[in-house]
Amino acid sequence: MAGGMRRIMEHLGLVDPPEYEDGYGYGYEAQPPPQQVQPPPRTRPVDEGMGTIRPLPRDPSAGEPMGGATSVTPIPRPARTVQQVKEQRVHVVRPQEFSAGQEIGDRIKQGAPVVVSVVDTDPVVGRRIIDFCSACVYMVDGRMQRVAKSVFLLTPANVEISDSEKRRLQDQGLYKLEI
Secondary structure, three states, X not given: OHXXXXXXXXXXXXXXXOOOOOOOOOOOOOOOOOOOOOOOOOOOOOOXXXXXXXXXXXXXXXXXXXXXXXXXXXXXXXXXXXXXXXXXXXXXXXXXXXXXXXXXXXXXXXXXXXXXXXXXXXHHHHHHHHHHHHHHHHHOOOEEEXXXXXXXXXXXXXXXXXXXXXXXXXXXXXXXXXX
């Protein structure tokens, strides 16, 4: 019985198994310590710049910043030319179908202000047209503003609506001075 109990304790790792001198043991012979393997000598020189960050040589005449800190020089970018603000007659569109969006987009691309009235348009088509108009205005850096109920004024960049044109639109019911 003691042999069975010993085997259970060996299986659980509570005691070490007996080592037999006749060679029928469990294979726990003392092994020599593993030798450390030396890497083979390098046959080619290592490029110091590959995979590493290295400082760039500085021009000594430019003067080094205090404390060895690096300075960042911004990259010059071309400036936009300032265009003169144009005053134009407003083109009025009362779309009934989504295909009228092409006319609106073409006018905006040409730099003309557009009033889009979706008062008599199907609400689903009207929403799609207004979304399209919003994208068109965004692409030309313009503005879109609601000027009356279901009426929107689209103005490209550098376009301003004159007071006389606002009065003309107001007479047509397409512009309210106070919303």
